[in-house]
Every structure is written in C-alpha cells, then in structure tokens.
Amino acid sequence: MPLPFIFSTGIEEGLSKQASFSGGSEIDHLSDYALYVRGISKTFSNGVVANNDVTFGIIKGEVHALLGENGAGKTTLMKILSGCLKPDRGEIYVNGVKTRISDPRKAVQLGIGMVHQHFTLIPTFTVAENIALVSSSSRKLELKAVEDKVRHVSKSLNFEINPNTRIEELPVGARQKVEILRLLCQDVSILILDEPTSVLTPLEVEDFFRIIRQLKNDGKSVIIITHKVKEALSISDRITIMRGGKTILTIPSSQTNASELASYVVEGFIPNLKRVPTARGEPTLSVKGLFIKGDRGEMAVKGLDLSVHSGEIVGLAGVTGNGQKELVEALTGLRKVEGGSISLKTCDLANKPPNFVINSGISYIPEDRMRRGVILGMTISENLALKRIDKEPYSKKMLIDKEALDKSAKELISIFGIKASDPCATAGSLSGGNIQKLIVARELTNAPNIVIAEQPTAGLDVKASEAVHQKLLDLKSKGAAILLISADLDEIMKLSDRVLIVFGGKIVGEFSSDSLDMEKLSKLMLGSE
C-alpha cells in the first residue's frame, strides 16, 4: 500500500483506521483493555506541548509498539502512565476502572511498571539490594528471601543472574534485565520499555525479543517505545504511531508495512543530505597502542589503534561501556593516558591539558551536553566564546571585550538558527535542541582540524538532526577529519566513510561504508568473533 508523503492523506487514513478499531460502544471495549487513556494533554512549564488530546489503549497480553520520532511525545505519555508525570487533562482506565496514577509507586500497585532509558538502579548496590529497595516491606532487611525470588524469576525467563553482583559490575544489557526482573518481582502486569534496544547490539536484541515473547506468553502486556519502524514491526502485535504530541493511528502489525509506517512517523519530511564527494587526505589523527584507565581504576582502553584522515568521517560503533567514553576523554585532554600515543599530524597530544588540545584545532561535541557542553548560568555569548576567551578579539591583555563577544554571538545565532531572544540571555533560557545548536555552533566554527562528535543528535528531532548531519558533512568536504561516536548504528552508517568496531577497549574490526556486513558487525560488537 504505497502512500505519498502527503500530510492530509496520511491523517485521514490513520483516523479512519483508528475509528474502525476503537469505534462502537466504548464501554464494552474498555474492559478488554488492560490500560486505556483518553484525552491526555500535557504542557511543560517551558511551554512545550508534549501531549495533546491523546487516546491510547493496550489489550491484555499484547506487545504494543509506540512508534514515533524523537520529540513526538511517546516518553511523556508513558511517563504519565507510569506515574512519573501528571497529565494536565485526561482520563486513565486500568482494567476498565477509571483511576488516577499519582506516582510511580501507585502505578506499580496498579500493575504498571516502566523501564526508563536512564536506568533507575543504584550502581553501588547489589542486584538483590536494588530489588529489596522496592519489594521489602518488613523492617528488617530480608535479603535472603529477595535473593531466592530473583533466582526463581530469572530462571523462569531463562537468564542467569547472580543476585549478589553489584550493578556497576554488570554490562548494560544485564542491567536492563535487572530492571525487568525488578518489575516482575513486584508482580507488574503491564511493562513499559523506553527505547529498550538502543543499548543493545543486534544480536542481543534477538535475546531481548525472546524475553519479550516469553513475557507475552506469561500473560503480560508489554509496551515498547521505539523510533525504529522495523523493530516495531518485528516484535509487536499492534502499533500506535505518535507525531507532534498526538496519536495518529493504531494498527495491527500484520496489516501494515515499513514504508507505510514511515510515512506516518515523519510528516512530509524527505531526508535530503547534500554530499560533496571528498578525496580522503593525509592522516590527521593517529592513535597507537592507547591504554586508558576507567573511573574505577580498571583498564578501559587496552591497546587501541585508530586513525582518521582529513576529509573522512570515521564512525566508531560499539556497545556503550567498551571504552568509547574514556577514548574520547583522552583525545580531548580530559583524561590521563596510561600508555600509547595520540598524535595530530606530527604533534603529540597524549596527556596534554584540554586547553592545548583545543588550541591544536580539535573540536568536541560532548554527549552529556547539559553537564559538559554548556554553562546554563552564563549568557549565550559567553558560552559561545567558552573555548576562545583568552584570544583576540574576545579579550585583549586579559580584559574581555564584551562588544566583540556579542557581535560574534549574533553572527553565530543567525548562521546556526539558534532561537534566542538576545545574546545576553542565559543559556539556561534555551530549549534542549537550541542548546545543542549552540554547542554545535561553537564547535564547528573556526575551521577545526578534527571534530569529535559524541552522540551529536541524541534527543534531537528529525530536522535538527538533519541540520547537524549536514554541518558535519560540510566540514568534511572542507577537509576536516571527523570521528563520530554513536550508539545509533543507523546514524553511523548514514554518515561514515569507514566504520570501526570497538569492543573491550580495542578496535576489533573495520568496514568501509559500502561493504557493511550487519551480522559480522553485530558479532564483533559483542566480542563473539
């Protein structure tokens, strides 16, 4: 059923399908739903309308995918259902009974539990302690009983977990299982999983889907939030699409296909990246035999080699926690190197302070933009000058030239389309997407030799992501070397000329963009090859 990328057609089609599905006498249907919401609206204090008159239902024992782009309102809706957020308006029915979900605890009592993208586990506690935190009702801590329960429940799902392991010692995939385990220990019947596969490799996803099917067989309802169309099709019984804070349509997975879904997800937006063919130049960044320690003193990077040439984008793929963070911090001077070399052309960069690295022309778009990329309490123009405050024209003889600061800020605001009232407003007054634009503006001007882009589009909507991608491609065509680190394989494949796979602190494989073998890549990411 090929559909044109036209707004009106999609909407009408969608509405008619939804109407046919939830039509008829509603009361009869309500009791079929494990959970049903109607007219949910939520506007945040910064004026963003996240949910606008949303209607959504999940049937007992189904796997339901909530599909939509970043910023479509999926997570907000689910946070309302799991009691983390309060809706401004709307009704919630659990098993046909109208109810209010005041907090996450209440949601769990009603049988609704959510696994967030940011896990809610205490890293220094053991698996059993993390579960006892929510399930232990007695005064005295009965850890033994909890441990037994953990063993029992994990056995029923066919995975091994030692209840006495501390969370910080577990890989990301296992932490996710602990989250699910904890919900099951609380007898939750509806599980909401927010982008559960984003932390997993394609092979791990298989195992994860197996668990989801197992849960379904046990009579649980599962809601999976995702922005990946294929994933929604392969795991769910039904799919609901959200866009711009509204549910557009709900449809059985068997009655649709990928291109139809894609047309609903993104409203009339055709990806249009302009690529200028660029010749690969000399190696700009070369790393040899690098050893770096992680936060807990373990060796996180163990003899890593890589090189990035001018005029190319190198994608670094890998499961989070395989030394990417440490590598990036070492490259930018934020972390000590234990051994090996980092060189920019002929200049040695290992164990040089951040200031030195910045002055050698290395730009860095950090993953944790709020904590690392921006100073919310300072003005936009001050933030834009962060890395160059000691240089002319921003300052002369240690005195700041405020006019130069504001002038350059005004230029960057218009070039990068930052929505800001005034360069003297604080960065904290900007929205998340505009903060990322501010960081990108600062990092991509002044012709950097190397750009290290760490999850540069995480949390951005399609258009904003596209703009960032375009800027990276433009810089590449001007001869910059770009190292792209992303957990999103699609992004890596879309932009990179070469893909390197990192596992256990080493580069374990390399593909050129035209000869990608997904299965092999997957195995390499898991270290099973």
Add this chain to the structure above:
Amino acid sequence: MIEMALVVGLLAITLRTASPLLLASLGETIAERGGILNLGIEGAMLIGAFSGFLGAYFTGSLVVGFITAIIGGILTVLLFGILVIKVNLDQVVSGLAINLLATGLSLYFFRIAFSQGNFPYLGQLIDPMPIPGLSGIPIIGDILFNQTIFVYIGLLSVPLIYWILFKTSFGLRLRSIGEDPFVASYLGINVERTRFISLIVEGIFVGMAGGLLTISMFNTFDTRIVAARGFVAVSIVILGRWNPWGALTGSLLFGFTQALSLWIGTFLVGPAAPSISQLLSLLPYVVTLLALVVGGRKVRGPASLGSPFAKE
C-alpha cells in the same frame, strides 16, 4: 604500677575527650549516608551546649539539661533540614549560615539571660557512673566502665547505628537516597521524610555531643566552647568512610591525641613548660588536618552527598 595507672588514666581520658566527637560523628554519619552534608553541625553543637547549660542552670537538674540539649540539637538540625530539603538551598552555604546564626543566637540570649560581667557556672556536672560489677574489673573496668552516660551511649550506639544502616530496610532506603535521591524518589521512597528522620536522629546525637560539653565536661558556657569539634567530627566521618565503626576508630584517635597533649602538659617542668603546653593546644587541629591529607584524599562517599535534590 604507677606507670600502669598513668596509662589507664590516659586511656580513660581518651574515651572522655572522644565522646563528643563520637556522638557528633555518629549523627553526621547517618545524615551523610542520606546524602546530606551538614556543616552546620558546629552550630548545632553550640546550640546543644547552650540549651543544655540553660536547662541545667535554671532548673538545677542535669537531667533537664540533658533533655534541653537534645531539643536544642534537634531544632537546629531541623532548621538546617528545612533550608536544604524544603527550600532546597546549597548544603555547604546553609551549614555556614547555621553556624553563624548559632553563634549570634547563643551570644545574644546568653547576654539576655546573664548580664554583662556575670560568669554563671553549674554547681555540679554529670559525673562518671561506674557500672556495678564491671567497673571492678582491673584496668578494663577503669577504662571502659567508669565513664559518663555519654560515653556509654556513644559506645552502644556504634553497633546500633551499624545495624540500622546496613541491616534494616530503613537503612537501605536511606543509603539509596544518599546514592541517588532521584532514583530513590522514583522508586517510591519518600526522600524528604526519610531525610528528615535521619536529621532528627542526627540532631539527637549532636545535641548530646554539645550538651556534654557544658553539663559534663566544662561547667560553664562560652560561644567558643565547641572549638571546631563539629568540623573535626565531619572529618572523622570522611576518615571513617561513612561507617559507624570507622567513626568510633576516628574519634578514639582524636580523643587520644587530645588526651595525650593534656597528659604531656602535666609532665612538663622547667621554664619552657607553659610555652610548650600552650603550643600543644594546636595538636588536635594539626592532627586532623594531617589525617585528612593522609586518609581523606579521593575517597568515595555517598554519590549524591551535598548535591541538591528538587522534584519537578
């Protein structure tokens, strides 16, 4: 035998001088395990000392003094709690504010209660309470079982607080807040209430620690009476790795240095004696600073210690 008696005396004094530090550091351990860094402990001890003194002085009853000291401690720590938990202010600065407020309040009301040039003192102090049967044991009896009520309470509280922190659900919840209050709150733990409970317990201990200064150690009040013991207690918590047994070890160590400097002072003879014995008063502070240099570097405490927590 005389040497033996001297050593026994030294150790007994060690326990006495350690007792305010032990009580205060136990209280602070509980608060910090819940993620609250209370640097207002110095001021809370001062108010404890002041209210204990007033209670004992005006009723003539040391028991009343003991109770008013605890009340003073609780109220001061609760005020701190309101600032950092309810108003969500910076913990460090709020702690400083409490210290300045405590000095101001005690100085002012001391002058209201007693006119200028009047130096009130208590007629009696809380004396050691030998424990029948046990105090007769040679050496150990003199060191351990012939002490004031404060020493007994401090020593017995060590295993008790350890049990609460590590063997009860309350302790698990409190520690989870100390690691990550956002996660704890999400999991349905009442962060505010749990923290307030921990602060009330801290207030009791800190109130006692302050009160013992006026009603058991010295018999008078002065705004300088706490003499940084609160900050030493905070240091002990760090050195003791947020563990009650560590707090005990640390307090005994500092009690010992203090006892030692007093002890050495009594042996000094000759023209330089007063000079050296005055210089020895520096020792506890210098030892604390050195101990922090040796044992306080890059330690991993509760992950959220001192950071703000505001719900949406």
Add this chain to the structure above:
Amino acid sequence: MQLKISKSTYRSILKSLISVALALVVTSVLFILTGANPVLAYYYMFVGAFGNFSLTVETLVRMTPILLVSLGLAVSFKCKVWNIGAEGQLYMGAMVGTIAAVSLGNTPVTLLISIALCILAGMAWAGIPALMKTHLGINEVITTFLMNYVAIYFVQWLIAFPFRSPDTLFPESAQLPAAAILPIMVPSTRLHLGVLIAIFLAIPLVYLLMMRSTFGYKLKAVGENPEAARYGGINIKRTMLMALVISGALAGLAGFFEVSGIQFRMRGSLSPGYGYTGIVVALLGQSNPIGVAISSIFIAAIYNGAFEVSRVLNQPQGIVDFIQGVLIIFVLSSESIMRFLEKKGVIKL
C-alpha cells in the same frame, strides 16, 4: 563607563533589600521582647553609625577590614570555593606583618615590606587548604575552618612567648615602629591610609578582576559548571587555587591594616570575627564587588550603631552577631522568597 541597570541587576538588588528588611523585622521582634522600641533602636543605631562626622569616619574605619575580607571572599565564592578561613588568614597576615615591622624598625621601606609580607602570609595560609582541595580533593570548608584554630592559637602562642612585648604585662607584641604606622589622613580622626586604599584601590581592582577580566569569566564558569569549564579549556584547579589565594591575600592585608592603622600592636583580640562577618557580607553582596562594598558599609554601621543601642537602650551586646546570623539565613532564602512574591504577584519585573 555607562551605568545600565539590567533586569537581573535590579532583581539582585531587590533580593538583598528583602533580606535586609526581613532580618531587621526579625530583630525588631527581639527588641520588642526585651522591652525596647524597635524604631528607636534603629534610630540610635543610625545615629551611632552616622550621627556626626567623627562617627561616620569611625564607621568607615570599621568598614575597612570587613570590606577587604569580603572583597576577597567574593572572589572565592564566585567560583564556589567556600573559604571560611579568612579569620585565620587575617591573623596570620597581621602577625607576619607585625613581626616584619618590628624586626625592620624605622626604615623608609618598613611599611611597604610589612604590607607585602602580610599579603604573602595571607596567601600562604590560604594556599595550604587550596592545595589540599585541588590536589587531594579535600573539602576546603573543613580545612579552612580548622586552620583558623591553628592560626589563632599559634598567634596567641607567638605573642605570649617568643614575640611578647617586653614593656607590657599582657600577651601582646611590641609596638610597631613609627615607620610602620599607616598615616592618618584626616587630623584628629582614626581615618588611616588603609581606609583609602581599601576604597579607592581594592574596590576598583577587584571590580576589574571579577567583572571585566578573563579571570573573572573563568571564576564564574568554574563556579557555575566546573565540568563544562574544564571541557572549555579552563584550568579549574588553577582558577580555584588563585581564587582562594586572592581571598587570603586580602584577608592578610585586612589584618595588618588593623594593626598598623588602629591597634599598633598585635593582640589576641585583634578581630571580633571579621573573617566570619566577611562571609555574610560577601553573600549579601552576591559576590558583586559593588554589592559587597555597599554591604560592608551596612554591616559596619550595625557594628558601630550597636554600641549606641546597647548604651542608650540597655540592650545586650551580641545584637551584631544576632543580626548577621538572621541576615545570612534570609540572604540564602531570598531567591525562594523572591519567587514566592513573584508568583503571588506582589513583585513584578
């Protein structure tokens, strides 16, 4: 220099005014409880501080150490380094300056060398906890406070034994040589050169440093978000160290000015807690040099006015400490109070 009052500046001023007003209201309650008329009390406080020319000069003299200490603390607080050791830094500066002056005797350079050394002493005394913070990660609040005790006991020992005055009965140092005394600028008052240095040199210099220089930018960046500052290439250890050392320098200078402008001898009672008062003033002035300057006059006026209040109305001493204690609580809460008032529509900006 064009004076433009932005919305945020206006808001800051309002915040400080609200704090002051609330502190005075609470203190009024205390006056009423102790049988004094609060209006009268504040009247006498004002009269005691600014009633005539010589009283006003005395208030300026009182302001000087408070101003110097709090300007330094403003620098340190701006990057969220909580130096509460200004009292100790002040004593060490005063002591070292005194020893230098007494040892040098009457030479043309005595005053200059003593001033240089008192600044160095304050810097060194602040440098120890600064290094402990930057290199060992030890909380500066604990170390600077403990070092106050070390400093004060050490100074008391110095003036009781090795540097005791040969000609008096009290534990105090010998009198400073004439060449080390700060000249009096207005005859028959105590308005010494130090007052003018504090007002006409220290304020503009700190203003330039904090509001116009790249160092001031770095201070703010480190204070607001140290992680982002480090990422931005700012050496946060050096910035914090410098901030603490600068505050130590000004505290040391404040100490020696008290000796060479007022007391002429080093005494154990040199400071009635200027190091702690500086904390209140720096916070009340919101780490802005101009705000700090105005706040120091205010607190100095309370110091001096309180004498008059206790003399005339028979109020107990200690009112100064009480007001400071209450004030700091309101200063901290002022942001929340402001938001509450804005929400209720009492204040509109």
